[in-house]
Amino acid sequence: MLDDLSCCPNQSAKQSKWKGQRSFRIRAAYSSIQGIPCRKKESSQIQSGIAKGVTLLSPCIVVSGLYNATTMNFWQQLEKPFLAVAPMADVTDAAFRRLIAKYSEFPGRSDVVMWTEFVAADGLVRATPEGKEKLMADLIYTDEERPIVAQLFSSTPEHMEYAAKLCLELGFDGIDINMGCPDRSIEKQGCGSAMIKTPDVALEVIAAAKRGAKSEKGGIPVSVKTRLGYLEDEVETWIPTLLRAAPAALTIHARTRKDMSKVPARWERIARVVELRDALSPDTKIIGNGDVLSQADAAQKLAACGADGAMVGRALFGNPWFFHPTKRVPLKLLALPTHGVNRDEIIVADKSEVGVKYVSMEERLRVMVEHSYLFAELLPFKSFATMKKHYKAYVHGFPGAAQLRARLMEEGNSPDKVEVVVLDFIAEINN
Structure with missing residues (x-):
């Protein structure tokens, strides 16, 4: 079971337990650079x-x-x-x-x-x-x-x-x-x-x-x-x-x-x-x-x-x-x-x-979702599609991986959607 991957389906990105801690250094990316x-x-x-x-x-x-x-x-x-x-x-x-x-x-x-x-x-x-x-x-x-x-x-x-x-x-x-x-x-x-x-x-x-x-x-x-x-x-x-x-x-x-x-x-x-x-x-x-x-x-x-x-x-x-x-x-x-x-x-x-x-497979998927939230938080002006090269690597070598990758490629356009796709996959394999 993937107990630590459970959260409210309506949970926002800001509330998600997978979201990385905010870094005070993030301001460096948005501040004007004098000199x-x-x-x-x-x-x-x-x-x-x-x-x-x-x-x-x-x-x-x-x-x-x-x-x-x-x-x-x-x-x-x-x-x-x-x-x-x-x-x-x-x-x-x-x-x-x-x-x-x-x-x-x-x-x-x-x-x-x-x-x-x-x-x-x-x-x-x-x-x-x-x-x-x-x-x-x-x-x-x-x-x-x-x-x-x-x-x-x-x-x-x-x-x-x-x-x-x-x-x-x-x-x-x-x-x-x-x-x-x-x-x-x-x-x-x-x-x-x-x-x-x-x-x-x-x-x-x-x-x-x-x-x-x-x-x-x-x-x-x-x-x-x-x-x-x-x-x-x-x-x-x-x-x-x-x-x-x-x-x-x-x-x-x-x-x-x-x-x-x-x-x-x-x-x-x-x-x-x-x-x-x-x-x-x-x-x-x-x-x-x-x-x-x-x-x-x-x-x-x-x-x-x-x-x-x-x-x-x-x-x-x-x-x-x-x-x-x-x-x-x-x-x-x-x-x-x-x-x-x-x-x-x-x-x-x-x-x-x-x-x-x-x-474990479960930990790899959990960290993949955490990665998605962290990318969106730290690099909001970069295309989220960049994350898809990572999904191909995280989702590999276990039963159902090909199907999960296909869904992520098609639907994984935001951290919230990636989270939903992963939770659906976990629910399916545990039934």
Whole structure:
């Protein structure tokens, strides 16, 4: 029985027991951002603001006490090996990150790192006030998500410096620069994986981020996320270029831009990146990324390549428990692209961890509804249809899942409707 999923059918969204607690930081998404220049006289205003150390935040933007990350490099405090939440557009938003922190029990841990979605530094500088408000919503976070890294992208050093300064004042623990996104709209701006083709610009952007991330107390660390290369493996040329810039951490998606995510990740190449790191920038943390299916799988990959940490992407879909010390969603119940890993191997991987407790179908559905309410609360100006990619992941691997998914795709256009559909499903299977 799903006793804790019972509530009055006429209960409003504001009253629902699944609705997440309201964060005082939500105001950050809707407040005007003083100090960020408009298009007119843009360059001179940027330089003037940076030179004067202008305050980028409006007084009405509420960010609870700035974290002491401004006086430390948190990367040096992490346990090894550690795990990281991959920055994924329209996935690792404020709502899902909050659930991951809650159900994976983040607070107080030093073996996990949270990433935001990537945010356009150019937009933080040049967008209309309304556009800036929406971008700021991508930077909402809670202390329970720490350590948390804000990921930015830009090919304009001045914009990167300005955005890094903003993230410093917002209290983030670190800043990451996206140099791996293969999306064509991002590449047309000279950003993402396109930066692999312009290493000189990449170095200028890293230097700019470091300038913006500095403070009187030391500032926050700057890291980079990239790929093995663009059309082919460029580990021997591209990676040394980045390492000479001494980023605090370097995340390697073990595929080229040409590969996208269509071929298995080549973790053996990350072992070579580790060797280059040891020779060129010993303090840089190396994080492997690509096809990480479980904690046990991450441990196996890290043991083989010698990296400091593993970043988890698509395995998080429908699975905010991924980083929990003992709770697991069985891999065979997740809709994962496994690039040829057969069902028997997945079942063996599930059984390789001792002492774990599996998350029930009922709990997965309860958290899915909670996720829906939290998304609507924190991100009301985003299309609720974004949630449907999550429904496909939560609702998988149990009897009746296909029928429930179909109803959610058709009727799940608001948290209230999702709640009703789930309650109807539970009532049907319990009769």
